[in-house]
Each structure stands twice: as structure tokens, then as C-alpha cells.
Amino acid sequence: MTNDILLAGFGGQGILFIGKMLAYLGLYEKKQVSWLPSYGPEMRGGTCNCSVCISDDPIGSPLVLEPDQLLVMNTPSFDKFIGTVKVGGKCFIDSSLVEGKSDRTDIDCYYVPATALAGENDLQGMANVILLGKMIKETGLGDEETIEKTVKKVVPPKKAHLIDANIKALKLGMAQ
Amino acid sequence: MSELTLMKGNEALAEAAIRAGCKCFFGYPITPQTEISAYLSKRMPKVGGVFLQAESEIAAINMVYGCAGSGIRCMTSSSSPGISLKTEGISYIAGADLPCVIINVQRGGPGLGGIQPSQSDYWQVTHALGHGDFHALVFAPSTVQEMADTVTKAFDLADKYRMPAVILADGLLGQMMEPVAFDEDAEIKMSDASNKPWAANGHGNRREHNIINSLYLQAAELEEKVVARFKRYEQVKASETLAESYRCEDAEIVVAAYGSVARLAKSAVELARKEGIKAGVFRPITLWPFPEKEINTACENAKKVLTVEMSMGQMVDDVRLALNCSRPVEFFGRTGGVIPGPAEILNKIKEMMGGDK
Numbered sequence: 001m002t003n004d005i006l007l008a009g010f011g012g013q014g015i016l017f018i019g020k021m022l023a024y025l026g027l028y029e030k031k032q033v034s035w036l037p038s039y040g041p042e043m044r045g046g047t048c049n050c051s052v053c054i055s056d057d058p059i060g061s062p063l064v065l066e067p068d069q070l071l072v073m074n075t076p077s078f079d080k081f082i083g084t085v086k087v088g089g090k091c092f093i094d095s096s097l098v099e100g101k102s103d104r105t106d107i108d109c110y111y112v113p114a115t116a117l118a119g120e121n122d123l124q125g126m127a128n129v130i131l132l133g134k135m136i137k138e139t140g141l142g143d144e145e146t147i148e149k150t151v152k153k154v155v156p157p158k159k160a161h162l163i164d165a166n167i168k169a170l171k172l173g174m175a176q
Numbered sequence: 177m178s179e180l181t182l183m184k185g186n187e188a189l190a191e192a193a194i195r196a197g198c199k200c201f202f203g204y205p206i207t208p209q210t211e212i213s214a215y216l217s218k219r220m221p222k223v224g225g226v227f228l229q230a231e232s233e234i235a236a237i238n239m240v241y242g243c244a245g246s247g248i249r250c251m252t253s254s255s256s257p258g259i260s261l262k263t264e265g266i267s268y269i270a271g272a273d274l275p276c277v278i279i280n281v282q283r284g285g286p287g288l289g290g291i292q293p294s295q296s297d298y299w300q301v302t303h304a305l306g307h308g309d310f311h312a313l314v315f316a317p318s319t320v321q322e323m324a325d326t327v328t329k330a331f332d333l334a335d336k337y338r339m340p341a342v343i344l345a346d347g348l349l350g351q352m353m354e355p356v357a358f359d360e361d362a363e364i365k366m367s368d369a370s371n372k373p374w375a376a377n378g379h380g381n382r383r384e385h386n387i388i389n390s391l392y393l394q395a396a397e398l399e400e401k402v403v404a405r406f407k408r409y410e411q412v413k414a415s416e417t418l419a420e421s422y423r424c425e426d427a428e429i430v431v432a433a434y435g436s437v438a439r440l441a442k443s444a445v446e447l448a449r450k451e452g453i454k455a456g457v458f459r460p461i462t463l464w465p466f467p468e469k470e471i472n473t474a475c476e477n478a479k480k481v482l483t484v485e486m487s488m489g490q491m492v493d494d495v496r497l498a499l500n501c502s503r504p505v506e507f508f509g510r511t512g513g514v515i516p517g518p519a520e521i522l523n524k525i526k527e528m529m530g531g532d533k
Contacts, residue, residue, distance in 0.1 A: 020182065020353070023182055023353060024182060027180060027182065027355055032355075033182070033354065033355060034352055034353065034354050035182065035352060035353040035354075036348065036351065036352040036353075037351055037352075039207070039208060039291070039347070039351050040290075040291060040292060058442075059354075059439070060439045060440060060441075060442040060443030060444075060446065060518065061439055061440045061443040061517070061518050062348070062352050062354075062436075062439065063348070063440075063515055063517070065517050065519075
């Protein structure tokens, strides 16, 4: 079973960070994982994306061109990638930032006002983590214990005071 | 072994170099290899090593020349345009029979090119990494763990044969993260010159001076030096080739690919197998020496061979030479930083094997 995931948004929204969270989540679930960022001119102020593969078997291509799951946090990424999602795939959209709706009927779209939720719950800057929470819930990627272990691993020591907030954000996303 | 942790290919390679006893690193920043420098700049001072950002690539490789001459394990890293600048120094290092490790995290070329992944430096690294009659050992890792493992191998063989060794990676391998394990209990021991009697280092006048040089004005003397070096190369060819064959036993078509493209080829081969095409992947791990015997064994049952690269077709020359017209060899590639998707490779496989096979 292979899960090809594409995460996309603007640079600075924490797309690469939640990608790393996902990859560690997969690693702690004893899966094969890979994480590949876009590192071109687009990450210097433009759109940014990140491919994450989680698989039972060794990962061939780490580059995700046709995702099973897509997470988008801006309109340009939504427009660019919504057509590439595999039939039967899932798309997670920050509906505070993306106005459009997909007309695809062969995939499941989840519209979560993640940025608004972050503002309302004193979790500024964590819309990415909230939206990731929704993805984790809908895809059953990890249990509570693994999620906690993952957050503690990926939040850098200098920001250790944000561990609880990250867990809160994930749980808020999972409750949507 | 310690627990698995996620690291970028560049970082894993840098950590592995320290663990291989690399005491000195001289570099100059360039995308997409910068994480190697960034990592070593933090880590080297903590383990008693030297990190030095030189004023240019040319300065960095000449610092490697000097450091290698003193018998200390040392390394430089760059990406394609920077490697071109280093080639003069690499030729001198080869001419002086010195071991060192050079990293090339390839990007698109020629010229400044782009910063996306590429494999268009194959010819340069395997055939002409500077002027003169010489070779460098060339390793092509395909996973982040292998980025780490091949560095150790590169240092060991560079020392054994007293020649430069190159790790030929690309932007994709350098930037991606995968699980990697290092032995956390292993002691980090910086290299010294104790087992290098040829090293030009301090000796308190207890022996004759060692002279390190690549200038031989007498033609006969220079010829003798070069011929002796090529005898050593024959030993390297006979005993140091490395390759991986993946599902080649019954393969009617073998896809030859190295580095990150071998991963894409494996994905394509899985797709082909699902459609009933018996396909396999042959992956050279050493590009020089090229694993000639291994590719012939891998292709024993193959009717056709396809070489896939992120270039206009460079390694395909060595594949054809190694197979010596025993079976047709075709090429598929993308270049300029475009990564060939498994679906594109599959299409080429299907085109070669006939529509309904």
C-alpha cells in the first residue's frame, strides 16, 4: 500500500514542516517514507510544495505527480494541482484562503477554514497543522501516541514551548 | 545501530564524512549542495575538525590538494558549475597520486544552467574530470542511506588506491529526506597520517623528505608515472565495481539507470510488470569503474536495453560499450532539471516491447 501525498501553499505557511510531520508519522508507524521539497525559485517568495510518500514497500519515485492526497493552502496551488489527484483520492483545502470549489466528483474534497480556526483558537500560524490534523483523521495515518511522539520530534528544541499548541492544533483539525 | 532519523541526502552525506574521519572540509556554497557546507560548518568545530569556506571553488580544491598531501582525510563539495572550476585542481591531485573525496550534487547545465536535479555531468566525471591521462573513482548513490554509506567507501578506496573519489549525486538526492541510521555509540576519530608513509608532513628529520608533485619534465619519467597509475586502475577495475540488479533474472527488457533515476526506473518497472512486461533495472553504483561484467549478467535474458538518464544521453555510451552490440540499446531522458516521471519511462518501455506485450 502506497500513499503519495502532495502538500502545497505559499512559502512561510509551514508546508515543508507539516510534510516533515507526516514523514515522521509514517516512520513511527514503521512504514517506508520519503520527503521531497520544491527548492527552486518558487520557494523564494512564491508557491511552495512538498512530496511525501508513505509506503509498505521501498519507495521508488519520491516525486509525487499524481497524489492520493492533496493538501492546499492557496488558490494557485489549488488550481494547479486539483486536476492531478488520483481518482478516488482526497483533497484537503484551507477554505479561509481558497475561495473556489472543485467540480470533481471522483475525489473527496474536505473544506476546512483552517486559518480562521487558528485565529479563533489562539493558534496563530498553525493553520497548516490544523489542516494536517484533518488529513490524519480522514486517512487514519497514525494513533494519538504516535502523533504526540511525532510532534515532540519535529518541533525544534528552541520552540519546545509550542509542542502543546501543535498537539492542540492537530486535535482541532481532527475534530473537524 | 541508532534509531532511524529523517535526514536530507546532503546532511546524511556530511555526517557520514565526519564518521569516516574526514578532518577537513573546504567548500564554497552553491545550490543544491549547500546543506553539506551548512551542516559541516556547525558540526566540524564540535568534533575537532576544520570547516573552511574558501573564497572560491578553485581555492577550495587547492586547499584539498594541500591537505590531502599531508595525509589527512579531506573533502570538498559543489554542484555542476562549481565542479567545472575545480577540475584543474582535481587533475593536479590525480597527478600527485593523492586521495580525497569530491562531492558533485548535480544541477542542470551547461553554463550556470538551473538549480533543478540533473545527470548531465556523467561524461565529465567519468571521462574528463580535468586534463591529462587519469581517472577518479565515481560512486552514484540512489538513496539517502546510500549517500551516507558510499562516502565511507569513497574515503577507504581513495586511500587504498591513492586517487580522488567522487560522489555523483543530484539535486533530488541532496534535497530529499529519508530515514537513515548512524551508529550512535561509534567513536568519531579524525584521520591522521599514521598509515600514509608518503605524506608530506612533519617528521623531525627522522626520514627523507616526501615530495608531492605533479610536474615531470622528462617525458620518459612522466610516462613511467602514468603507466604505473594505469596499472593501478586495472586493479580497481578488476575488484571495485559495484552494481545492483533489480528483477533482472527473467527480464526481457532491462532499464539501465543510476542515482535518483534508478528509483524512478524501479517504479516504472513495477508498473510494466503489472501490465505483463518482464522488465528489470540495472543500476551501476560505481560509474568508474563501470560494472561491465555485472551489466552483461543482468542483461543475459534481455532482448532489449533502455538507458534512462536526466541528460541527453551520456551513460548510454558506456552501456553500449559494455554490451558490445549484443543487444539493442535505446535511450530515454529529460534534461535541464526536468525529472522523468515513471509513467513516461513506462511509455518508452511499452513502445520498445510492442503495444500489447
